[in-house]
Amino acid sequence: MNLPSCWSCQYTYSYKQAYVCTFAKTKCPSCGEKQYQSKRSKLNFGLIFLMAFIPLFIVRTFTAISFPAYIGMMLLLFFVVSFLLPFCYRFTEEQKSYF
Numbered sequence: 736m737n738l739p740s741c742w743s744c745q746y747t748y749s750y751k752q753a754y755v756c757t758f759a760k761t762k763c764p765s766c767g768e769k770q771y772q773s774k775r776s777k778l779n780f781g782l783i784f785l786m787a788f789i790p791l792f793i794v795r796t797f798t799a800i801s802f803p804a805y806i807g808m809m810l811l812l813f814f815v816v817s818f819l820l821p822f823c824y825r826f827t828e829e830q831k832s833y834f
Contacts, residue, residue, distance in 0.1 A: 753821035
């Protein structure tokens with residue numbers, strides 16, 4: 736798993752810089768070019784979210800897990816997924832829609 740790099744100058748982002756890209760559009764600290772998440776990067780985010788949280792809902796439906804334990808598992812899973820997200824990002828020079 737690699738951290739993302741700039742599409743223009745190949746500058747490799749630090750973990751903190753890549754994590755900030757989760758919440759805001761960004762420019763490369765090295766060359767100043769705008770960075771947009773690639774379509775594949777957005778798709779990977781969606782797949783990770785589904786693979787992480789759908790099984791959790793199924794477990795809740797078919798087991799007698801307590802509600803506080805369920806919330807605790809959701810929070811733990813949320814932090815694990817948000818920790819891994821910056822490794823899934825790839826940047827392109829133009830913004831592309833999902834469709």
